[in-house]
Amino acid sequence: MAPPPPHVRLKQSTTTATAPPPHHDARFLVRETLRITANLASSSSPSSNSPPQPPAPEPLTFHGARLLCSEEIDGRRWNYVSLHNHPSSIRAVSLNTPQPPVHELLSFIRSYVVPEGFPDSVIPSYVPYMTWRALKHFFGGAMGVFTTQTLLASVGVNKNRAAGAVAINWIIKDGAGRVGKMLFARQGKKFDYDLKQLRFAGDLLMELGAGVELITAAAPQLFLPLACAANVAKNVAAVTSTSTRTPIYKAFAKGENIGDVTAKGECVGNIADLLGTGLSIFLSKRNPSLIMTFGLLSCGYVFSSYKEVRSVVLHTLNRERFTVAVDSFLKTGQVPSLQEGNLKESVFSFPWLKEGPIVLGPRFKEAFQDPTPYLVIQPFFEQERYLVTYNPSKGKVYALFKDQAKSDDILKAAFHAHVLLHFIRSSNTKQLSSRNSLNEYSTLMPPADLMAHIADSCKMVSASYELFKNKASEQGWRMSESLLNPGRARLC
Secondary structure: OOOOOOOOOOOOOOOOOOOOOOOHHHHHHHHHHHHHHHHHHHHOOOOOOOOOOOOOOOOOEEEOEEEEEEEEEEOEEEEEEOOOOHHHHHHHHOOOOOOOOOHHHHHHHHHHHOOOOOOOOOOHHHHHHHHHHHHHHHHHHHHHHHHHHHHHHHOOOOHOOOHHHHHHHHHHHHHHHHHHHHHHHHHOOOHHHHHHHHHHHHHHHHHHHHHHHHHHHOOOOHHHHHHHHHHHHHHHHHHHHHHHHHHHHHOOOOOOOOHHHHHHHHHHHHHHHHHHHHOOOOHHHHOOHHHHHHHHHHHHHHHHHHHHHHHOOOOOOOOHHHHHHHHHHHHOOOOOOHHHHHHHOOOOOOOOOOOOOOOEEEOOOHOOHHHHHEEEEEEEEOOOOOEEEEEEEOOOOEEEOOOOHHHHHHHHHHHHHHHHHHHHHHHHHHHHHOOOOOHHHOOOHHHHHHHHHHHHHHHHHHHHHHHHHHHHHHOEOOOHHHHHHOOEEEEO
């Protein structure tokens, strides 16, 4: 962990300064650092009666502005500068040549059809496999049109002039579902690290699609749009189920029997599906209330889905389980077991609803709106490949990564961010008696208090990060930075 900011040599004053008491703590040192930084920033020229001092190093400049840092995202770079006429603001200067619209279009398409990090994230045989798979689905889709027309003709639909329209409507309905499936597939890596949440959300979408299909009976004139919407929801649910199935079965397999576990699991599902179909046929002969029957069956479906995902015990630490593990470690000194950590994970924290209080790998401009906090915090992390800060106006902790950051650096930054958030929340709780609310104190937090929290968190991370990793390993947890889904921005 980097030491506190180095001592800055000041001009000798003609008056005798009072030495600080010997028991001054980190808070006093941080206040002195802020005062020194402010004095250096405000002094325009040395006093005429002061002894000559060695010239201070000139700050980096960029077109007449002070260069704070550079940032890179997927090969694109920006410089962040502080303007001399507006020293309290930060401006981003793009160093990228504007790309032609066709390049932007190709990049957009790539985000849908290839995995993140392609081609480095897959083996070479992926490309021929997907090429032949695409051709297979092309011919399959073409055959589907003729088979649909044949099925409709076999039940007598072709005996009237509306046969073609019915067939086209049915095909459009299926096509809309495929489009929805394709668009949702862009979620990509979320299926790896938030699979419980997405699996449960997919089951909710499946019930929503079934409900929309029932509405078509009350509004037959809106059959096509309602059927398309229902098919989109059900196809998105199918993508979620398919994408999360293998990781879940993999968690159950103890050896190289993932194929056997998957096959038997699907067999159990098919048997239960057939039994449910038989029950519905039996009940339908008694003409029950459609709404009441659907409501009861939907409640059973959603409850079973909730218990299903809650019963899965994963060995990996995604953001939700990482938060559970670190919070338990900070409060008790112990890392929860696999069973306990998975039970404490919430399946209702859907990744697209709300960003948590910790942001990993954000853009520089998201974490800092004023250059002063960055300049004061930076010396604490000179020896680290990351930087952690807190933005009181947003109430979030930000962990920014340097371009040399490796997997363990990202894990350490995430751990540091939780430690800093723990200190801030503990301090906020103590201030509740004198403040109107927790958020008010977070917004009005003095800079000296924030710097003291960062200094304390640096000490704690230096002493406890390796201990946390060892205890997590003893409990059987496997940590990977990719499951924390960090942003791609890097400081350079």
